[in-house]
Amino acid sequence: MSAGAVDARSVASTVTDPELPLLTLADLGILRDVRVEDGTVVVEVTPTYSGCPAMGVMRADLVLALHRAGFAAVDVRTVLSPAWSTDWISNEGRRKLAAAGIAPPGAAPARAPGPVPLQLGAVRRTAACPRCGSPDTVEQSEFGATACTALRRCRSCLEPFEHVKEI
């Protein structure tokens, strides 16, 4: 990898998610590749959810950051496959989430080919309280303020918190 590509990667790695600005795109695992092709910085990103409204802003932020670092030609490309999984959130990203009071995701459910089994019972996701550490927490709402979070409440300290749901 050329020095230019290393520099470009370090610049792209500092760009943050507009909805979770504590996390960089690298922490989130959506920055898939940064390389230089014929003098153009090619950045590959993958959306979290199909409808993630932050993608356009992320693309613009990447272009802006690389322009400011002196890279005139920037091409931000989307990759759809393989689909993003919360398993790609880095350990550093998980630490930052917990420090910000957001419970990081557990392991994503296993994916198998064929029909997807119906789950009618109570949702068995678990998450320790990011404030007091208690494992005794309950889901309040399967959907939260952003596509990637659910709402939970701690039964020990009684505080509500967001949880990045596993996909």
Next chain:
Amino acid sequence: MAHEETVYDALTNAHDDAGHWAFGTGFDDPLAGVDTTVPDGVDPADLGVYCLMLGDDALVLAQRLTEWMTNAPELEEEVAFGNIALDLLGQARLLLARAGSTGVLGRSRTLATGSIPDEDALAYFRDADEFRNTALVEAPNGDFAQTMIRLLVATTVRLAVFARLRGSRDPVLAAIAAKGVHELTYHRDHAARWVLRLGDGTAESSRRARAGAAAVWPLTAELFTATDVEARLTTLGVAVDPVDVRDEVRGVLTTVLERATLTVPAWPAETPPRGRQGVHGPELADLLATLQGLARQHPAATW
């Protein structure tokens, strides 16, 4: 171009004169950088129409769910409908962009929209008879129970189709489906758990759930008959013949309704596809008037 001073400048300046689409968000082509070559032996026109079918289902259902905003019985469910609608809208954007990449726009008779991205042109400037969604998704919401039962049926069908499309010979469609399966699993199971609560809840919630099922079931009549486009693309390994998901869909729905202590209504006699051929009720025109009105009256609007 001078370096932009703010992110917002970048949003509006980075995309040439089409920067105001989609509506000032700067959300440019969701398939930017994706190889959209049509696989060998596949008619691009067929692939485009098939992507419209799947995309229009998602776009129209998202619009129906959005009607619950400020109207849902509790805040959590409003947030849930909003999130589900957003996921579906995202799927619609990808599928309409995929349709656009096959050149489907050039065959549409109402479009003379210049620099507007394909996905926006397809969403905002087609008339009702050019939409390929099924009747199931365009029917009015009804009450909360009926909305939830329609959501259960629609997501069950879509999940079954998408699970199979993960193996499509069109790599773009396969990737869109693989991503969508994760989302649709969450949607379907959410709707299923609500149907359990309603059906096996109070006398009033159970009454409404029964009425909702009675209203939604007839809309399944056209769901499992392939159009010629679907039949041809299934032979080529690109599409899914909807008849292949019928038993699975009926099995899932029967399981949920029985667990909810609801009687499973009789399955309607199957009919030829109508919505997939562009034949719709007046409900779709009403829905599109809301969805498309602003874009048509103020094509350069930004905010």
